[in-house]
């Protein structure tokens with residue numbers, strides 16, 4: 001599908017057909033996430049792939065959205081908070097790869113230095129990066145004829161406990177994916193002039 005068509009066709013899908021998706025499709029979706037950009041190339045996105053009936057039902061008990069148990073797969077989309085400590089290594093790789101070669105930049109500009117972030121700021125920053133990877137999955141899913149729904153409302157502690165997640169793995173969103181069993185109309189959006197504060 002053309003990217004413009006994928007963007008226009010995407011909807012939040014909250015009803016799925018009882019139909020599995022192939023292992024290859026799951027891999028393609030995860031690879032779309034892997035190719036997402038991230039600040040300093042930290043690549044903080046981590047996924048738990050829930051495909052068994054038992055695991056999907058268990059995740060369904062961690063959220064008001066019981067429909068997720070019927071999805072073919074649920075991606076528990078997480079941020080690895082420890083990746084913030086790997087900034088020097090990742091930037092080193094970028095430098096080695098020539099990412100900034102010949103780039104017009106002023107390294108004496110005060111904002112060239114990475115700021116020290118407190119724990120909440122690290123979480124917010126890494127969550128922003130994970131969101132990009134999630135939306136790559138969401139859009140690629142449409143391209144494969146699949147649907148999904150971002151779910152930010154879930155019991156993080158319950159999910160953490162059920163999955164026995166490491167302390168540094170922060171669950172961001174539950175993303176059920178499967179073949180849509182509904183064709184929702186486009187939801188309201190503000191007109192473009194509301195999005196554009198000013199053109200300068």
Ligand SMILES: Cc1cc2nc3c(=O)[nH]c(=O)nc-3n(C[C@H](O)[C@H](O)[C@H](O)COP(=O)(O)O)c2cc1C
Nearest residue numbers: 010011012013065149150151152153154184186187
């Ligand atoms: C970060 C984020 C969190 C969301 N969390 C939920 C959620 O907890 N429950 C839900 O039903 N939909 C959730 N959604 C889906 C939105 O409700 C949906 O995107 C919005 O209503 C527009 O509809 P559309 O996606 O069909 O265009 C979330 C979307 C995003 C991007």
